[in-house]
Amino acid sequence: MRTEVCERFGIEFPLFAFSHCRDVVAAVTNAGGLGVLGAVAYTPDRLEEELRWIDDHVGGRPYGVDVLVPSKIDESAEKAGRGEGGLDTMLAAVPQEHWTFLFQLFEKYGVPLPDFEKAKKTRDAKGAGAQVTSQGATALIDVSLGHPIGLIASALGTPPPLMVDKAKAAGVPVAALVGTAEHARRQVAAGVDLIVAQGGEAGGHTGEISTMVLVPEVVDTVAPIPVLAAGGIATGRQMAASMALGASGVWCGSVWLTTEEAETPPHVKAKMLAATSRDTVRSRSRTGKPARQLKSAWTDEWEGPASPGALGMPLQMIVAEGAMRQINKVAESGNEGARELANYFVGQCVGLMNTVRPARQVVYDMIEEFAEAVERLNAITGAD
Amino acid sequence: MRTEVCERFGIEFPLFAFSHCRDVVAAVTNAGGLGVLGAVAYTPDRLEEELRWIDDHVGGRPYGVDVLVPSKIDESAEKAGRGEGGLDTMLAAVPQEHWTFLFQLFEKYGVPLPDFEKAKKTRDAKGAGAQVTSQGATALIDVSLGHPIGLIASALGTPPPLMVDKAKAAGVPVAALVGTAEHARRQVAAGVDLIVAQGGEAGGHTGEISTMVLVPEVVDTVAPIPVLAAGGIATGRQMAASMALGASGVWCGSVWLTTEEAETPPHVKAKMLAATSRDTVRSRSRTGKPARQLKSAWTDEWEGPASPGALGMPLQMIVAEGAMRQINKVAESGNEGARELANYFVGQCVGLMNTVRPARQVVYDMIEEFAEAVERLNAITGAD
Known part of the structure; x- marks a missing residue:
C-alpha cells in the first residue's frame, strides 16, 4: 500500500497491532504491519527482557x-505508592469494604482465596498498578528508548513533556x-506525531464517541497530522471503511486476543469466540476508569446492589488484578464459578x-478484504 | 451509482433520508435519493394531507x-388509550409525582405552565403518544398504502404480520x-425486504452496538437481503465507509435537522450547529425508551437526584411531548430557562x-465526498 504512514514508519x-503478547507484536511486524507492545503490566526488568526478545525476532x-501514562491519577494513592511502604502502603489505602466485597464474591462463586503471602512475593512481577504512577511510567519509557523502537505510544491522556522530549531526542515518533477531537487538539499541541482516534466501541479504556463519528472529526481537527482509526476494527472491510473516513491507517487491539499466539487464557478465548457484539460492557471494575470488557459475573457483580462501587485508578487495579489472576488460575483447572x-x-x-488464526494470517486476511472492499466501491461508482 | 438498491427502488x-419534514423528504427524493417521512407524530388525517403534498411535489x-410500531409497549396504558376515556384515561395513568416533578422543573427554569385546557383541545393534532398504540400505527399504515409510496419502514421492533401482509399486497417493500444481528435475523424471518442496521451513535431510539461493528455483522447475518447503514452518518466519507463495510446504502436522519427546509425550532438548530459529538446522550426522558438526543437541562434533570425516573412508552411521551411543545414555544420568544x-x-x-444547507445540497455534497473517498482509497491501493 502507498500511504504517508507506510513511508514514514517503513x-x-x-x-498497527496493539498487544501485550510479544509473539503477536513480532508476527505482525514481520507480516508487514507494525506491532506495538502494551507495556503497562511489566516491570522495567521484564520489559527489557521482552524487548530484547522482540529485537531478536x-x-x-x-x-x-x-505505555499507560494517565493524565489524572489518584495522587494520594500515587504518593503512597512512592512512599516508604511502596505497594504495601498502596494496598493499605484500599478500603476494608472493598476487600470484604471481593472475599464475598470469591465465596459466592466458589473460588478459593489466593495465598496472600505468596501473592505478595510474586506481585512485583505483574505490576499491580505500580506502573501506572508517573514514576513507573518513566522507568518504562527509559527502557523502551534503549531499544530500536519505531514508535512510542501513550494510551491514556496527554503524554507528559518528559516523554515527548525523551522520544524526540531519540528520534522516535510519539503516538x-x-x-x-478536543483531546486530539491538546495532544498535537503537546508534540504528538501520530493520533490514534479510538471510538467508544474499543476494548479497554475508552470514551463514548463512536469510531464512525470520531475519526472524521479528529482528522479534520488535526490535519495534516496523520490519524489512525481504532475501536471495533477487526476486519479488512473495517480497515477500508476507516480509510474512507480519512484515517491514514488503523490501530487494532482486540482482534489479536483470539490468535494462535495470544496469551489469552483458554477459557477467556473460548468466551470471546462465542461472544456477540452485545457481550461487552464499559465498566470501571477492573482499572477504576471506564474500560470496555467482556460482560461477566465480575462486571455484573461490581455494578450490582451489593457492590461498594469501583475505586479510582490505580487502587481498583490493585483490588482487581490480583483477584483476576487467581480467578484465571482457578478457571483453568475447571472451576465453574x-x-x-x-x-x-x-x-x-x-x-x-x-x-483462531495465526496473527500473520489475520494481517493477510485484512489486507485481502481491504482490497475487495475497494473493488466493491469501484463497482458502485463505475470506476472499474 | 450502480447498486442493486438503486435499481430496485428506482x-x-x-x-435514504428519514425526516419528519415533508419538504426534506421531497427535496431528497427530487435530488436522486429516497426521502422517508417519519409519520409517528401525525394523526391519520394529518398524514393524509402530508402525503398528498409530497405526491404533488x-x-x-x-x-x-x-411508522413507529413498537414490539413491546405498556399494555395497560395502551388499553387505557383505547378505552372510553381515550387520551384522558392515558393522561390519568401518569403518576402524580411525575406531573409534580414536571411542574417543579418548569418553575425552576422560569418557564410558564401551558394552558392545559387549550392544550387538551389541540392535543389531537400532535398525537401525544396515541399513534404508538397498535391501533394508531395500523391507521397510519392504511393511510400510507393509499399513496404511491416506494417503501414502508418500521422504526422500532419487528413489524406486525398485519403490516407486512398489507405492504406485500400493495407491492410495497418493507424496511x-x-x-x-439477532433482531435482523428476526426481521428477515418476519418478511422484511430491507434491513436498516442502526448503530448506537444514531439519534432517536437506539441500541449500544456501534455502526462500525454492527453493519458488517448484520450484512453477514442476513445476506443476500440488502442492508442500509445508519447511525452517525452525515457525510460522504461516512457513506463510503458504510459501503466499504458491506452496506448497500445509507439511512440518514440527523443531518437533515440543520437543513434550510427543516422545521427544527431555531434555538434547537442553533444548539445543533454549535454542538460537538460529545453533546448527545442516550436517555429515556422523552419517550420512555433509550433515545439519543442533545444533552440539555431536560436530560440532566431527568437523570438527576430529584427525578422520579422516566416512565415507560407511551406514558413518558405523554409527559414529555406536551412539555417540550411548551418549552419550544416559550424558548422562541427568548426565555433563557x-x-x-x-x-x-x-x-x-x-x-x-x-x-445550514438546502437538503438538496446535502445530497450533492455527500455524493461528491463519496467519490473523493473512493479516489483516496484507489490511490492507497495503487489502482488509480
Whole structure:
C-alpha cells in the first residue's frame, strides 16, 4: 500500500497491532504491519527482557511500545505508592469494604482465596498498578528508548513533556490515543506525531464517541497530522471503511486476543469466540476508569446492589488484578464459578472474532478484504 | 451509482433520508435519493394531507413512510388509550409525582405552565403518544398504502404480520431498523425486504452496538437481503465507509435537522450547529425508551437526584411531548430557562453538522465526498 504512514514508519501496510503478547507484536511486524507492545503490566526488568526478545525476532523491522501514562491519577494513592511502604502502603489505602466485597464474591462463586503471602512475593512481577504512577511510567519509557523502537505510544491522556522530549531526542515518533477531537487538539499541541482516534466501541479504556463519528472529526481537527482509526476494527472491510473516513491507517487491539499466539487464557478465548457484539460492557471494575470488557459475573457483580462501587485508578487495579489472576488460575483447572467471573478487555468487534488464526494470517486476511472492499466501491461508482 | 438498491427502488443514489419534514423528504427524493417521512407524530388525517403534498411535489419519484410500531409497549396504558376515556384515561395513568416533578422543573427554569385546557383541545393534532398504540400505527399504515409510496419502514421492533401482509399486497417493500444481528435475523424471518442496521451513535431510539461493528455483522447475518447503514452518518466519507463495510446504502436522519427546509425550532438548530459529538446522550426522558438526543437541562434533570425516573412508552411521551411543545414555544420568544431545557433527537454526528444547507445540497455534497473517498482509497491501493 502507498500511504504517508507506510513511508514514514517503513511498513508495508498501515496496520498497527496493539498487544501485550510479544509473539503477536513480532508476527505482525514481520507480516508487514507494525506491532506495538502494551507495556503497562511489566516491570522495567521484564520489559527489557521482552524487548530484547522482540529485537531478536523481527530482523530490524519496526515495532513500537505503548505505555499507560494517565493524565489524572489518584495522587494520594500515587504518593503512597512512592512512599516508604511502596505497594504495601498502596494496598493499605484500599478500603476494608472493598476487600470484604471481593472475599464475598470469591465465596459466592466458589473460588478459593489466593495465598496472600505468596501473592505478595510474586506481585512485583505483574505490576499491580505500580506502573501506572508517573514514576513507573518513566522507568518504562527509559527502557523502551534503549531499544530500536519505531514508535512510542501513550494510551491514556496527554503524554507528559518528559516523554515527548525523551522520544524526540531519540528520534522516535510519539503516538497518543484520544477519544474526542478536543483531546486530539491538546495532544498535537503537546508534540504528538501520530493520533490514534479510538471510538467508544474499543476494548479497554475508552470514551463514548463512536469510531464512525470520531475519526472524521479528529482528522479534520488535526490535519495534516496523520490519524489512525481504532475501536471495533477487526476486519479488512473495517480497515477500508476507516480509510474512507480519512484515517491514514488503523490501530487494532482486540482482534489479536483470539490468535494462535495470544496469551489469552483458554477459557477467556473460548468466551470471546462465542461472544456477540452485545457481550461487552464499559465498566470501571477492573482499572477504576471506564474500560470496555467482556460482560461477566465480575462486571455484573461490581455494578450490582451489593457492590461498594469501583475505586479510582490505580487502587481498583490493585483490588482487581490480583483477584483476576487467581480467578484465571482457578478457571483453568475447571472451576465453574471462576469461569463465570473471568473476563478481559475487548471491543465490540469480539462479535466478528469467530476463528483462531495465526496473527500473520489475520494481517493477510485484512489486507485481502481491504482490497475487495475497494473493488466493491469501484463497482458502485463505475470506476472499474 | 450502480447498486442493486438503486435499481430496485428506482433511485440514483442509495441515500435514504428519514425526516419528519415533508419538504426534506421531497427535496431528497427530487435530488436522486429516497426521502422517508417519519409519520409517528401525525394523526391519520394529518398524514393524509402530508402525503398528498409530497405526491404533488415529487413528480412520481419514489419516497417512503416510516411508522413507529413498537414490539413491546405498556399494555395497560395502551388499553387505557383505547378505552372510553381515550387520551384522558392515558393522561390519568401518569403518576402524580411525575406531573409534580414536571411542574417543579418548569418553575425552576422560569418557564410558564401551558394552558392545559387549550392544550387538551389541540392535543389531537400532535398525537401525544396515541399513534404508538397498535391501533394508531395500523391507521397510519392504511393511510400510507393509499399513496404511491416506494417503501414502508418500521422504526422500532419487528413489524406486525398485519403490516407486512398489507405492504406485500400493495407491492410495497418493507424496511425495518435493527440494533443487533439477532433482531435482523428476526426481521428477515418476519418478511422484511430491507434491513436498516442502526448503530448506537444514531439519534432517536437506539441500541449500544456501534455502526462500525454492527453493519458488517448484520450484512453477514442476513445476506443476500440488502442492508442500509445508519447511525452517525452525515457525510460522504461516512457513506463510503458504510459501503466499504458491506452496506448497500445509507439511512440518514440527523443531518437533515440543520437543513434550510427543516422545521427544527431555531434555538434547537442553533444548539445543533454549535454542538460537538460529545453533546448527545442516550436517555429515556422523552419517550420512555433509550433515545439519543442533545444533552440539555431536560436530560440532566431527568437523570438527576430529584427525578422520579422516566416512565415507560407511551406514558413518558405523554409527559414529555406536551412539555417540550411548551418549552419550544416559550424558548422562541427568548426565555433563557426554556432554551436550557430545549433539546431534540440527534446522533453523535451532530458534531459534523456545522452549516445550514438546502437538503438538496446535502445530497450533492455527500455524493461528491463519496467519490473523493473512493479516489483516496484507489490511490492507497495503487489502482488509480
